[in-house]
Amino acid sequence: MFRMIQLESLIPETLPGVPLFIGHGEKQVLYKDATLPFTNYDKSRLLDNNVKFLFVRTGDMAHYNQYVESNLPALLSDEQLQPHERQQLLYQASVNYVHEVFDRPAVAVKESFSRCRKLIENILNDIMDSNGVMTALGGLVDHSSYTYVHSVHVATYSISLHMKMFSLGRDELLDVGIGSLFHDYGKVYIPKALLDKPGKLTEAEYEELKQHPVYGYDALKDLEIFSPVSLGIVKHHHEKENGKGYPDGLSGRDIARSSKITALADVFSALTTNRAYREALPREAALEIMVGEMDGSFDPQYLEVLKDLH
Ligand SMILES: [Fe+2]
Ligand SMILES: [Fe+2]
Structure with a gap:
């Protein structure tokens, strides 16, 4: 099972620490392994392709949530958003x-x-x-x-x-x-x-x-x-x-x-x-x-x- 996550919640050049999946028709396919950082290049390519959401396995949500929460101060002051x-x-x-x-x-x-x-x-x-x-x-x-x-x-x-x-x-x-x-x-x-x-x-x-x-x-x-x-x-x-x-x-x-x-x-x-x-x-x-x-x-x-x- 998967949960949808906002692309904006991923800060470029950080390590979300969970595998990220991308929607492909009705399915989700692996986009990036947990060991790899999410990069600026990733973000701009996804946006170019009109991708607004990625997916995380339900079991990884607690980990992902803590990643987002610990980055909230940066996200909430990000002038690019x-x-x-x-x-x-x-x-x-x-x-x-x-x-x-x-x-x-x-x-x-x-x-x-x-x-x-x-x-x-x-x-x-x-x-x-x-x-x-x-x-x-x-x-x-x-x-x-x-x-x-x-x-x-x-x-x-x-x-x-x-x-x-x-x-x-x-x-x-x-x-x-x-x-x-x-x-x-x-x-x-x-x-x-x-x-x-x-x-x-x-x-x-x-x-x-x-x-x-x-x-x-x-x-x-x-x-x-x-x-x-x-x-x-x-x-x-x-x-x-x-x-x-x-x-x-x-x-x-x-x-x-x-x-x-x-x-x-x-x-x-x-x-x-x-x-x-x-x-x-x-x-x-x-x-x-x-x-x-x-x-x-x-x-x-x-x-x-x-x-x-x-
Ligand atoms: Fe109530
Ligand atoms: Fe209520």
Whole structure:
């Protein structure tokens, strides 16, 4: 099995350290052995041939991810890349990170926590420096599960909304970003068939799905590295303003602002992303549903701020 990688994520004259493959019809064929560096010549020839993506074996992704992450400072300051290309690299690296740790036992989250912090730090910087994040998020891909791209959406929207609404210190923004990146971590304990089920869920299935905030909270709390703000987001991102949410049925002021904001970001991401059972909605249509059909779910003041997100 192979995963697609962006050509821009390879820095010329470095050694990615994994075999690279190139698409050939429906197949992937070996392009470069792990012992060979990726060169400027390689890059220009591939671009001349209109090749934008290469492939890495699924089993090599962890190695490739660390290669990209350790080069992020260079990639993010590379003047030869367009601003949107740099953003794309950062947000895609974050999706790949989520995929990697959600696929492994919880202890992997602990081992890789410094990587998580660095990625969120970079996202924080990007949100502060750029005029908007929406376009950068539009091109993210992961063909195996919706949750990975969604996690990065929610972290990014949530940080942006917090910045718009409150003047928070960097540490708190970091906690918000980490918590919202992991808000659906509990889904790793829910069968994939249930997560991907296209039709309506039975009552029992829905009850099972509703356990994910508690599953996630319990697993991450036990690692003893997540802050109370981050853990609160994981546990309470499905609470509703009117008290009809889960798992605790909290309402109004009893819901922490970071959970309220993540709840908004969560639903907005879900509605504006392609799913197995329906196409992505344009933002206006998504906002209309959140204000109309879902009336009572969100704090109206917070909803107003979401309308300005770009
Ligand atoms: Fe969730
Ligand atoms: Fe979610």
